[in-house]
Amino acid sequence: MPSNKREKSASRQYQEISGNTNENETDQTRPTTTTAATDTKSKWLSAHNDFVAGINTVGSCVELVDLYAEGSVNLVIADFGNILLMPKIQAKLKVFKEFSLLKENNLSDLPCAVVACYMDTLQPRIPALAVASGSAVFLFKSLRPYYKFVLPQMEIAQVEKDVWHKAREGNIDMRAMHDVLNDLHRGGTVPLTHRSLAFLQMTNTNEAHQFVEHYKTIELKRQSCITCMKKLNKNSADEDALNCLVIGTEDQHIYIIEAQAFTIMATMNCPATPSFLDVSGVYDVEFRILATCRNGYIYLFRRGSETPRNAIYLNSIAVGLERFGKNIIVGCMDSSLHCYTTKGKRYWKHLLPAQITAMCQIDYRPKGFQAVAVALANNEIHLYKDKFLVDVIQVEENIYAMKFGKLGREDATLVMITKNGGLLVKILKRTATFEESDTLHGPPKEQQVKIDVPKRTKLYVDQTLREKEQAENMYRIFQQDLIRLKLLTGKEFLKSVQAGLNPIAKTKNEAIRINAEVHGLGPRFKLTVKLQNTSSTSLTPIIDLFISFTYDENIYSLNPNYIEIPILITGIEYGFCTFVTCITDKVISDIIKVYVCRRDSSAPLISAVINMPVAEPNLSI
C-alpha cells in the first residue's frame, strides 16, 4: 500500500498539462443525412447517420451526460484520432450537442475510458469528466483541464537504479549497462522500467547513446497503465450523488479513488490484469466489483476484502461485460454470449453468428425494458432480453462502440460508432414492444411454464419409500418373471414348430405357406387350399408332399379327402380343391384340419384349421 505522501507528490495540479491542451471552441454543423423514409416495422428511428464523422473509439470511451445541468444530455467521446499516424497522437476529447461538435480538447495520450462523475456537492449538479489514459486520470471540469491523478509508483530494482545512477555520473559504458540490464531482464524477478526496456530493444549503438544521454538526468520511474475505469457512488445511491473512481491497472490492481481529494481509499489485488469492470452498490455501505480479466476469469470483489470472493472461469477471453441485478452477461472472443449468476452458475449460453464487436446495456426505465445489445461483425446488432433474442438491427458498417441512454431530450437513444468512423444515432420508438418469443435460440416459451404437479399423497410417499428399500428385491423378481416369460414363449414356439401348427412351415431348407379358403353357402362347399414354396435360400423344388384332412365324419364328407401334391416350385402359388358336403341336418358347424405332410415323416409339415360356416339346409325341390 503506497503511502499518502507519495500520492500527493504524484498527483500534482494539472497546470503543466493544460499548456499543451489547446481548446478550440467549435460550432460546426455537419450536413446530416437523415433518412426520411423510416421503416415502419423497425422499432428504431434512424435519427442520424454520419458515416464520415471520423471518430475512432471504443465503447468505454463513449459517455452520455448532462454536462451543463440543463436537462439536455451531451454526447462525450474520447477519440483516438487517426491511429495510422502513430506515434503522433491526435487523441481528442469531443463533446457533442445534438449532433454537432460543441467543443474538443486535446489529450496527451490514447484514452482508455471516459467516465462522467460528480466530484463536489455544489448545485446545480454539474459533472466532471474523468479521462483515463496511460498511467493517469485527467479530470475536466466544465470542459477545462482541472486535475491529473497519477497512479502510485512501483518498486524499481536496486541494480537498475544503480545502473542509471552510474550512467548519470558517466562511469559506465554502453556495453556494460546493456549487459547488466539484460541479465536483470532475463532474471525476471522484478520487472524493468519502460526506459530500460526501450534501451534494451535498441540495436544501434549511436541511437542507444543518444537515448541514454537524453534520459539519464530524468528521475527513473516505473508506473502502471490504466486498463479500465468505472465509477462508484460514494455514500448515496442517488444518480447525482458523489462518486469515486474505480480503476483497473496493468499491474493487476484495482484502485478505488475518492473524487474529491484524490486519495486511494481501497486497493484490491486481482489475480490477472482486469480488462472490463462492472461496479455496483455504494462505497460506504456495500459494493461489488466484477472484473473480467485477461486470463479468462471473472473475479468478484466485495467491500472489505482485497482478494476476490468468487471466480468464474470462461472458456474464452471476455470482450464485454454487462450486469443486470445478479445476472452477469459476458460476451466472449469465441462469439458466444454467456449469462452467469454472481455465484458463478451459468444460466445460458448462445453461440452468435459472428464475432462480437461491441456490447452495451439497454436500460429503458419508463418501459422497464432491460436488454443487452450485442454488435456483431456481420453488421447486425442483436438485442437480448434475458435469454431471448428480441430484436435485430441491421446497420451498414461494423459497430465498434455503442452506448444507450438519454441524448438531447430524448430518453431512449442508441449511439453507435462504426469501424470507419461513422456516428449513427437511433431512437427507440415510443410504441415499440419487445416480445419474448425467440425462435432462434433455446426451447420455446411454453417449456418455461411450470407444470401443476399434484401434491404428494401418503400412498405415493410410502410407495417410493418401499421402492427405495426393496429396490434389489424388486429388480430380482422382475428379472425372474421376465426370464420365465421368455422361457414359456420359447417352449410354446418349439411346440408349434414341432407339431407343424403354424401356417408357415419352416424346416431347415423348406418353407411353405398355407392358405385355405371356403367357398359356397352349403351344404356343398368348395375348399381351396393354396400352397406356396417361400424358401428363399434354396431354389430346389419341394417334392413328395400330400394333403390330408381330419374332420368329423358324422357332419362332413370330403371328396377327395387325400390330395397328392406335385412338385412345388419356389414362388409359385398352387391351388388344390376338394368338395365338402355337409351331411347332417342339424344346424351346426365344425372345424376341418388340413395337414400338409411329407411322405416319409409322421409329423405334418404345416397345418391349418378351418372354421366351417353353418351350412344352409338342403333344398330339395
Added chain:
Amino acid sequence: MGLLDSFFDWLGFGKREVNVLVVGLDNSGKSSLLNYLRPRETQTDFIAPTVGFNLEHFVCKGLSFTAFDMSGQSRYRTLWGNYYRTTNGIIFVVDSSDKTRILVAREELQQLLSHPDISSRNIPIVFFANKMDIRDALSDVGVSSALGLDGVTNKSWHICSSNALKGEGVADGIEWLSSAIKSSLDQARR
C-alpha cells in the same frame, strides 16, 4: 337558419364552442404558446413541464376555444388518443431547433394521423414551427419537409413558424385554425 346564425355571430352572442387539442413533444412550447394566448394579466413567466393535461380557454373569430394542453412527455403521450374523438382541430407544436427529435415528432404525427378517430374525419391541423428565434433552427419549410407534411392529403393543414415567448406568428396560426374549423363545421352542417 344560417342567416340567423351569422346574425348572432355578428352580434357576438352564442359563440360556438369548439375543442382543440394541443400536442407535440415535450419542451416544444405548447404551454408557452397557450400562455401567450391568455389575457395579458394572467400570463406567467415561468412554465413548468405539464403533467397530464391543462385546460385553457380563449376566443378567436367568434369561436370560443377550449384547448387541451396535453403533456408531451413520452409517458403521457398515450393520453393524446383519448381526446381525438371530441376535438374539432389540432395544434401540433414542433421545436424547430431540436433536430435530434424532429424524427420523433414525425413518428408521433404519423401515429396521430393513423388513429381511427382522426383518419376518418377532416380535422384541420395547424403546425407551429416553434422557437424560430434560436439561431440554427429549421425554417417552416424545413420543418414541413422533415415532418413529411406533403404526404398529408386528406386534411387541411397549415404551418407557420412562431416564437411562443414573444408571440410572433401565433396569432396567424390561430386565425387560420378558427376559419378552418368554421368552414369544416359549416360543411358538416350541410
